[in-house]
Amino acid sequence: MSKNARNKNARKANALTQREIAWGGIAFYAVIGLVAVVAIGFTFMQTRSSADSPSVAGLVTKDDLGREHVSGTVAYDTSPPMGGDHNPVWQNCDGRVYDAPLQNENAVHSLEHGAVWITYRPGLAAAQLDALTNKVTGIDYTMLSPYPAQDAPIKLTAWGHQLSLDDASDPRVDEFLRGFVKGPQTPEPGAACDGAKDTP
Incomplete structure (x- = not known):
């Protein structure tokens, strides 16, 4: 094989093996997936019915x-x-x-x-x-x-x-x-229970 042919094959191999990873696209889809998981979880927490209660x-x-x-x-x-x-x-x-x-x-x-x-x-x-x-x-x-x-x-x-x-x-x-106590019936999970009215 000629020297020119070897160089041409080496350039082709390098072009294939040195392809850059599209980190921007990966990050975009990862964020979209995370937002979807959080939204689904929040919706689930807000829509739990009394059937879930003890x-x-x-x-x-x-x-x-x-x-x-x-x-x-x-x-x-x-x-x-x-x-x-x-x-x-x-x-x-x-x-x-x-x-x-x-x-x-x-x-x-x-x-x-x-x-x-x-x-x-x-x-x-x-x-x-x-x-x-x-x-x-x-x-x-x-x-x-x-x-x-x-x-x-x-x-x-x-x-x-x-x-x-x-x-x-x-x-x-x-x-x-x-x-x-902070059970599945709670409409506002995580809301405070102190720092407000302290007297009857």
Whole structure:
């Protein structure tokens, strides 16, 4: 083979083997793919239904709750409310024990953030109140307060979910807390539960 032919073949081989990688195109499609994955994940989180929520005996659920920020009072159809339109300021729910009733509209905002609100009818036995206090104290996304108008000694409420109980030692207290503190019912996962309203 002549020297010219060898040089020509070498140039052809070099042209094929030294092709540059199109990093711009790869980066573009990688970003598009990442955006698509994030969008699908966010949509999934926002559309989880109550069917994904834990099953607790005696649980009452409510769907299609409003989520508007409003001023003034809201006429809720359950006591305590399970969700709905609410005050723009949430009630601090970072393991708080309140000794007076809370404003419904602030507490409902906390439910939207993933809190569980434990309420009790005034006059609950001291031992039972102590047990509920121990369940809440220092546990983020929980709060405890009296609720004079409720029809059961104890109620546990999360967004769209409520459980009525007669006794603080009922094992369903722990079941409810495990299932609903920042659970799948949460309309605004990751939203804060402190730094807002600190008093009843």
